[in-house]
Amino acid sequence: MIVVGAGPAGATVAAHLANAGVDTLVLEKSAFPRAKACGDGLTPRAVRELIYLGLPFAEADGWMRNRGLRVFGGGHELELPWPALASFPDFGLTLPREELDFKLARHAVRAGAQLVENVTVTGPLLDDASGRVIGVAAATPEGLREFRAPLVVAADGVSARLATAVGRLKKTNRPVGVAVRARLRLRRPPTRPGQLEWMESHLELWDGPRQEGKLMPGYGWVFPEAGGLVNVGVGSVASRAQSSKVNYRRLLSKWLDSLGPLWGFTEEDVVDQPRSAALPMAFNRGPLYARGLVLVGDAGGMVSPFDGEGIAYAMQSGRIAAGAIAQGLARPPGAGREAALRTYPELMKELLGGYFSLGRVFVKLIEHPSVMRVCTRYGLPRPTLMKLVMKLLSDLYEPRGGDWMDRTIATLARMAPAA
Numbered sequence: 001m002i003v004v005g006a007g008p009a010g011a012t013v014a015a016h017l018a019n020a021g022v023d024t025l026v027l028e029k030s031a032f033p034r035a036k037a038c039g040d041g042l043t044p045r046a047v048r049e050l051i052y053l054g055l056p057f058a059e060a061d062g063w064m065r066n067r068g069l070r071v072f073g074g075g076h077e078l079e080l081p082w083p084a085l086a087s088f089p090d091f092g093l094t095l096p097r098e099e100l101d102f103k104l105a106r107h108a109v110r111a112g113a114q115l116v117e118n119v120t121v122t123g124p125l126l127d128d129a130s131g132r133v134i135g136v137a138a139a140t141p142e143g144l145r146e147f148r149a150p151l152v153v154a155a156d157g158v159s160a161r162l163a164t165a166v167g168r169l170k171k172t173n174r175p176v177g178v179a180v181r182a183r184l185r186l187r188r189p190p191t192r193p194g195q196l197e198w199m200e201s202h203l204e205l206w207d208g209p210r211q212e213g214k215l216m217p218g219y220g221w222v223f224p225e226a227g228g229l230v231n232v233g234v235g236s237v238a239s240r241a242q243s244s245k246v247n248y249r250r251l252l253s254k255w256l257d258s259l260g261p262l263w264g265f266t267e268e269d270v271v272d273q274p275r276s277a278a279l280p281m282a283f284n285r286g287p288l289y290a291r292g293l294v295l296v297g298d299a300g301g302m303v304s305p306f307d308g309e310g311i312a313y314a315m316q317s318g319r320i321a322a323g324a325i326a327q328g329l330a331r332p333p334g335a336g337r338e339a340a341l342r343t344y345p346e347l348m349k350e351l352l353g354g355y356f357s358l359g360r361v362f363v364k365l366i367e368h369p370s371v372m373r374v375c376t377r378y379g380l381p382r383p384t385l386m387k388l389v390m391k392l393l394s395d396l397y398e399p400r401g402g403d404w405m406d407r408t409i410a411t412l413a414r415m416a417p418a419a
């Protein structure tokens, strides 16, 4: 097995494959630890994947726990604890991606995968007769090399070089986000109760004093991290892939000014310069398996259109893909193996297709500032409604059973045509 890319998707698929006894080679273009544009926020859905992997998350190792979301908008401020569910833990975590991805990659190696860093995969090797992917070509420090295997997993992130090379192009009717983040050091202890216990989500970005200045497009977040750091970022989402004229770094800089008094920081406290990237959403590439090539994580466009979360889905897709691959490789090449491999896209569609379709509708609605304004102003003060919205937006509901909110969301997701 060849896995291209050792981000959360690649490291997870590699660890699960190695645990299943599959000979796994991971090719990664950078060397760990490496930086990545990310909010570093892990919801309970992502924590569940860490637990499936058996990766420990002790606070002594730099992980920071949080209780839920603190949402700001329309002059309101609301605390929404992560829901208590049978299917998910009830806490989230933060850890800088430099460390998270390093830990995940090391975990895959400890499980038995072979990781080779500083290797940039340049394209697939195709079987002339069938067009099937039979390996990859790569630029290594020693020069150009070819690697061959019965299957290749593309875990190469939003650039999706391998998927593109075999014609699995971006679907332009799927939402795409853009976001930029910076990391700041808090020089003073927090002034507001519980400020470090919540992941803050800001539905309005103010240019100037909060509630008085001008409203800017997009949303923002502040995710506290261990060691007196905060990850602060802004982003926006559009219902179709399109080029944006917004200067996100300027947006972030202005927002840091308006947020400063709430947190006691200034732009001088930025310790890690802004980084930005696109967020491919709602299965914007497919098929997730065909002719020897499996897509996982951002390479298959699996960021949630509701909240921009991608790590949990990258890891979930890695886990499910590994299961299908292990079953497939246990059979001789041919129809039986292909049938086992196809269970991966089928299961992903069943688990997330309806939910992502609802997300596409959600993005279309919030693209209208007036709809967003009404929802923020009249929705946020209604705690029961917001509990439902929290479950929907963070994809934290019981797929079977649960309370009336879980049942409502599960029914809607089942009714929506799978993305």
Ligand SMILES: Cc1cc2nc3c(=O)[nH]c(=O)nc-3n(C[C@H](O)[C@H](O)[C@H](O)COP(=O)(O)OP(=O)(O)OC[C@H]3O[C@@H](n4cnc5c(N)ncnc54)[C@H](O)[C@@H]3O)c2cc1C
Pocket: 004, 005, 006, 007, 008, 009, 010, 027, 028, 029, 030, 036, 037, 038, 039, 040, 041, 042, 046, 119, 120, 121, 122, 155, 156, 157, 158, 159, 161, 178, 179, 180, 181, 233, 275, 276, 277, 278, 279, 296, 297, 298, 299, 303, 308, 309, 310, 311, 312, 314
């Ligand atoms: C600003 C921002 C904030 C975000 N905040 C959050 C958040 O708080 N929580 C959350 O859940 N999600 C967040 N996301 C989304 C999240 O970062 C992604 O969904 C997630 O990283 C996807 O994981 P992945 O493994 O699929 O891809 P990646 O993390 O991008 O990993 C891909 C790996 O492949 C390697 N690679 C790429 N091309 C090649 C090649 N040709 N050869 C070899 N190796 C290659 C890369 O070096 C990289 O290591 C955010 C995204 C952005 C842009």
